[in-house]
Amino acid sequence: MAETTEPTGTTGTAGTAGAIRPPGPEGGPVTSGTAPGAAGGPTAADGPAPSAGRAPADALPKGFRSAELGWPELKRIPHPPYRIPLLGDLLGASRRTPLQDSLRYAAELGPIFRRKVFGREFVFVGGAALAADLADETRFAKHVGLGIANLRPVVGDALFTAYNHEPNWQLAHDVLAPGFSREAMAAYHPMMLDVARRLTGHWDRELAAGRAVDVPGDMTKLTLETIARTGFGHDFGSFERTRPHPFVTAMVGTLTYAQRLNTVPSPALLRRASRRNEADIAHLDHTVDELVRARRANGGGDGDLLDRMLDTAHPVTGERLSAQNVRRQVVTFLVAGHETTSGALSFALHYLARDPRVAARARAEVDRVWGDTAMPGYEQVAKLRYVRRVLDEALRLWPTAPAFAREARADTVLGGEHPMRRGGWALVLTAMLHRDPGTWGPDPERFDPDRFDAAAVRARAPHTYKPFGTGARACIGRQFALHEATLVLGLLLRRYELRPDPAYRLRVTERLTLMPEGLRLHLERRRTPVGGAPLGEERTGERRIGEGPVEAVGEEPTASSSEPRCPVRRSGD
Ligand code: HEM
Numbered sequence: 001m002a003e004t005t006e007p008t009g010t011t012g013t014a015g016t017a018g019a020i021r022p023p024g025p026e027g028g029p030v031t032s033g034t035a036p037g038a039a040g041g042p043t044a045a046d047g048p049a050p051s052a053g054r055a056p057a058d059a060l061p062k063g064f065r066s067a068e069l070g071w072p073e074l075k076r077i078p079h080p081p082y083r084i085p086l087l088g089d090l091l092g093a094s095r096r097t098p099l100q101d102s103l104r105y106a107a108e109l110g111p112i113f114r115r116k117v118f119g120r121e122f123v124f125v126g127g128a129a130l131a132a133d134l135a136d137e138t139r140f141a142k143h144v145g146l147g148i149a150n151l152r153p154v155v156g157d158a159l160f161t162a163y164n165h166e167p168n169w170q171l172a173h174d175v176l177a178p179g180f181s182r183e184a185m186a187a188y189h190p191m192m193l194d195v196a197r198r199l200t201g202h203w204d205r206e207l208a209a210g211r212a213v214d215v216p217g218d219m220t221k222l223t224l225e226t227i228a229r230t231g232f233g234h235d236f237g238s239f240e241r242t243r244p245h246p247f248v249t250a251m252v253g254t255l256t257y258a259q260r261l262n263t264v265p266s267p268a269l270l271r272r273a274s275r276r277n278e279a280d281i282a283h284l285d286h287t288v289d290e291l292v293r294a295r296r297a298n299g300g301g302d303g304d305l306l307d308r309m310l311d312t313a314h315p316v317t318g319e320r321l322s323a324q325n326v327r328r329q330v331v332t333f334l335v336a337g338h339e340t341t342s343g344a345l346s347f348a349l350h351y352l353a354r355d356p357r358v359a360a361r362a363r364a365e366v367d368r369v370w371g372d373t374a375m376p377g378y379e380q381v382a383k384l385r386y387v388r389r390v391l392d393e394a395l396r397l398w399p400t401a402p403a404f405a406r407e408a409r410a411d412t413v414l415g416g417e418h419p420m421r422r423g424g425w426a427l428v429l430t431a432m433l434h435r436d437p438g439t440w441g442p443d444p445e446r447f448d449p450d451r452f453d454a455a456a457v458r459a460r461a462p463h464t465y466k467p468f469g470t471g472a473r474a475c476i477g478r479q480f481a482l483h484e485a486t487l488v489l490g491l492l493l494r495r496y497e498l499r500p501d502p503a504y505r506l507r508v509t510e511r512l513t514l515m516p517e518g519l520r521l522h523l524e525r526r527r528t529p530v531g532g533a534p535l536g537e538e539r540t541g542e543r544r545i546g547e548g549p550v551e552a553v554g555e556e557p558t559a560s561s562s563e564p565r566c567p568v569r570r571s572g573d
Contacts, residue, residue, distance in 0.1 A: 060422070060423040063149075064120060064145060064146075064149075065145070065423060065424070065425065066119070066120050066121050067114055067121040067122060067123045067424075068121060069421070069423075069424070070123075070407075070408070070420055070421050070423055070424020070425055071123060071418065071419070071420060071421070071424055072419050072421060073418065073419055074114065074121070074123075076418070077112055077113060077114045077123060077418065078109045078110065078112075078113050078114070079109070079113060079114045079115060079116065080105050080108070080109065080113075080115065083116065086118070086119065087117075087118065088115070088116030088117045088118060088119065088120075088121075089115045089116050089117065090117060093115075093117075095260070095263045096509075096510065097508075097510055098259075098262070098263070098510060099402045099403070099429070099431060099508075099510050099514070100508060100510070102115070102124055102429055102432065103429070103431060103432055103435070105124075106124070106126045106429065106432045110127065111125065111126055111127020111128075111129070111130055111436070112124070112125050112126075112127060112130055112414075112415075112418065112426075117262075117263065118264075118265040119265075122146075122426075122427060123425075123426040123427070124426065124427050124429050124432070125414075125426045125427065125428050125429065125433075126428070126429045126431075126432025126433050126435075126436065127433075127436055127438075128433060128436045128438055128439045128461065128463070128464050129415055129438075130414060130415045130418075131428050131433045131463060131464075131466070132461065132462065132463035132464070133414055133415050134406040134414070134426065134428055134470075135406075135462075135463040135466075135470045135471065137470075137471045137472065138409075139408065139409055139410070139412050140406040140407065140408055140409060140412075140471075141164050141406065141407060141409055141471070141472075141473070142164060142404070142405065142406065142407070142469075142471070142472075142473035143405035143406055143407035143425040144161060144162070144163050144164075144405075145405050145407075145425060146262055146405065146427070147258050147259055147261075147262060147512050148160070148161055148405070149161075150257075150258035150259075150261045150262065151254070151255075151258050153281065154254050154258075154281050154284065154331065155328045155331050155332045155335075156324075156325075156328045157169070157325065157328065158172070158325065158328035158329045158331070158332040159172050159173065159176070159329065159332055159476065160332050160336055161332070164473075168321070168325050171314055171317075171319055171321065172321060172325065172329060173476070174314055174315070174316075175308055175309070175312050175313075175314055175320075175321060176305065176308055176309070176329070176476065177476060178308070179231075179304070179305045179308050180476055180477065180479055180480055185378070185479055185480065185483055186378045187302075187303075188230040188480070188483075189377075189378040189381070189483070189487075190375075191226070191229045191230045192226055192230065192483070192484050192487055192488075193375055193376075193487070194229070195222060195225045195226045195229055196222065196487065196488050196491050198222075198225065198239045199218060199221070199222045199239065199488070199492075200491065200492070200495055201239070202218065202221075202239045203218070203492075203495075203496065203523060204525075206523070207496075207523045207524075207525065212501065212520040212521060212522045212523075213520060213521055213522075213523060214519075214520055215346045215349050215350070215516070215519040215520065215521055216342065216343070216346045216515045216516060216517075216519055217244070219341075219342035219343075219345040219346045219349075220238075220244070220248060220338065220339070220342040221238035221239055222238075222342065222345070222488065223337070223338035223339075223341045223342040223345070223484070224236055224238055224245070224247075224248060224334070224338040224342075225238050225239070226337075226338070226341075226484055227333060227334060227337030227338045227480075228334060230304060230305075230480075231304055231305035231306065231333050231334070231337060232291055232295075232301075232304060232305065232306045232330065232333075232334070233295070233301045233302070233304055233306065234291050234294075236248075246283060247283070247284065247287050247334070249280075250279075250280035250281075250283040250284050250287075251280075251284065251334070251335050251339070252511065253276060253277065253280040254277060254280045254281060254284065255335075255339070255511045255512045255513070256511045257270070257273055257274070257276070257277040257280070258512060259510070259511055259512050260273065284331050285327060285331070288327050288330040288331055288334075289327065291306070291330065292306070292310070292326065292327070292330070295307075295310065296310075305333060306330065309321050309326045309329055309330065310326060333477075336475075336477065337477055337480070337481075339400075339512075339513045340400040340401050340481065340513050341400075341481045341484060341485055342515070343398070343400030343513055343514050343515045343516075344391060344394060344395050344398075344400050344467075344481065344485055345485050345488060345489065346515060346516050346519055347394040347395075347397070347398045347400070347514075347516055348390055348391050348394035348485070348489055349489070349492070349498060349519075349521065350394075350500075350506060350516050350519055351390065351393070351394055351447045352390060352489075352493070352498055353498035353499065353500040353521050354447075354500055355447060358390060358447070358449060359493065359497075359498065361386055362384075362386050362387050362390055362489070362493050363493045363494065363526075365384055365385070365386045365387060366384060366387065366490045366493050366494045367494065369383045369384055370384075370490065370494065376487070376490065376491075378483075381483055381486050381487045381490065382483075382486075384486050384489075384490050386449065387486050387489050387490050387493070388452075388482070388486050389449035389450070389451075389452040389453065390449045390489065391482065391485050391486060391489065392449070392451075392452040392465075393447055393448060393449045393451055393452060394447075395467040396434040396440075396451065396465065396467070397431070397434065397435075397445070397447060398431065398508065398514050398516075399430040399431055399434060399466070399467040399514075400467075400513045400514045400515070401430070401467070401468075401469070401475075401512075401513055402429065402430055402431050402510070402513070402514055403427045403428060403429050403430060403431075404427070404428055404430070404466075404469045404470065405425055405426070405427050405428070406425060406426060406428060406470075407423055407424065407425035408420040408421065408422055408423065408424050408425070409422065410422045414426070428466070428470075430466050430467060431514075433464065433465075433466060434464075434465065434466075434467075436464070439460060439461065439464045468481075494526070495525065495526060496523040496524060496525060496526060497523070497524040497525075497526055498521050498522075498523065499521060499522035499523065499524060500521060500522075501520060501521075501522070504518070504519065504520070506519075
């Protein structure tokens with residue numbers, strides 16, 4: 001495979017008040033081990049060269065870097081037994097469930113281990129102490145490799161897939177971060193309610209027809225419509241369709257293809273799939289081009305993300321996103337903005353349906369906090385502390401973006417024990433980190449939202465809960481996702497009793513993100529009157545349930561409204 005040079009570390013292009021600028025490369029010496037394993041020339045996954053085209057002099061080679069290049073004492077890191085020459089650790093592994101395989105290996109091999117597949121070796125980290133060390137932004141940065149690099153032909157240097165040094169990362173981050181400010185979120189709230197109304201309309205019809213609801217399918221429709229509407233003023237009409245929108249089909253196709261690339265010795269083996277992937281990419285691009293054309297034709301929207309992308313200049317440099325970069329950002333946000341949240345909602349609904357006591361407690365909170373308000377306000381969502389804990393706990397067990405990769409900015413020693421060369425990298429398996437018994441106790445598989453009550457959160461070490469990644473490249477849409485998901489869970493709990501299929505056993509599908517497979521729930525309309533009115537039809541003359549005292553929990557402090565607020569900077573990062 002061919003490669004060009006890839007610098008490590010991050011340099012920003014512009015300095016803005018409140019903007020996050022990841023530290024630049026620390027300039028550690030390029031040890032002999034970093035370069036040779038990397039064969040030259042750009043890979044398909046690399047996409048066009050960064051616009052700057054000038055890689056820093058101390059640039060690292062681009063493309064896949066096998067673990068032996070970055071870990072001089074790799075031999076000390078355990079690997080699964082029965083390694084087969086050429087094939088590696090394939091015995092007992094499934095192409096479809098790499099994450100769940102890794103969780104099994106982690107249980108046997110401990111907080112750090114390696115796996116080799118077709119000559120390519122990876123290091124996995126899931127122990128809390130090592131993961132916390134990898135969260136040190138002065139020594140480590142995001143590594144764009146594996147599945148993420150495989151998405152570069154689709155979205156190039158957009159926010160999620162940009163290499164740290166690419167100027168468009170900082171530019172887009174600074175231009176788009178205000179789109180996730182408190183003010184922006186409050187403006188999205190009525191649109192979120194509107195989309196939720198379409199979901200409950202659909203669920204009411206399914207219920208009336210005596211059908212169980214398709215939870216992952218419907219959550220995907222909901223979250224796609226929400227990001228499309230709030231971000232881009234677009235309506236995919238998902239609830240009016242019997243089959244997924246072609247955009248969703250194309251998106252799932254590209255995600256699946258990106259994952260498959262990791263599991264075959266050569267992309268040449270996926271020739272047919274590769275042709276389909278190209279068609280999928282063309283469809284995604286076409287959808288976005290239409291969207292942008294319509295926006296231009298209408299003379300602009302109401303200040304949503306697309307307006308920002310098209311019209312907002314960087315506050316300091318005055319730079320704007322190029323047309324090509326806007327296209328990449330729109331696809332990124334449409335994909336990243338719904339796929340993970342729909343999984344989070346689906347897992348949460350699964351656990352709520354399975355545990356009537358948790359559901360009853362959450363429902364009681366919704367009744368107490370929202371009363372009969374048909375349209376809960378923006379501020380009333382954050383008051384659903386227990387519902388939020390249910391969501392947090394669902395994301396602990398099944399962080400729907402199940403891993404993120406970190407690379408050393410300079411030669412260092414991980415956890416004081418494992419030497420790493422500059423550019424060496426590891427995958428943090430979040431689902432494994434979230435099951436570390438040292439943090440979560442002897443029964444980490446147990447679903448227990450009280451793990452997120454104020455005292456428990458305060459007592460935990462930093463960097464032990466990372467569903468949204470870490471550092472400067474953590475999720476920009478975190479608040480968006482949490483607000484949307486808490487709102488929707490509150491609305492559904494208030495309206496329905498959730499009845500699981502007793503025969504259903506949780507199976508998790510993996511396609512870069514996680515989703516409960518085949519989850520269907522039976523619904524009953526709640527007999528209690530609270531919240532029984534359809535959304536938007538506030539009842540009058542009935543008892544209003546007062547807003548009871550809200551439990552104070554260990555929320556991370558929010559910035560004062562006058563402070564520039566960057567949604568990706570979290571306490572503990
Ligand atoms: C429960 C829902 C979500 C989860 C679990 C999640 C998880 C993550 C994680 C783990 C990362 C870091 C990836 C890495 O380090 O390689 C990330 C980044 C990102 N997420 Fe999310 N995400 C969610 C929702 C959203 C939403 C709703 C949006 C947009 C509206 C979004 C947009 C992004 C973007 C653009 C990035 C890249 C940020 C950067 O590198 O600057 N995500 N997300």
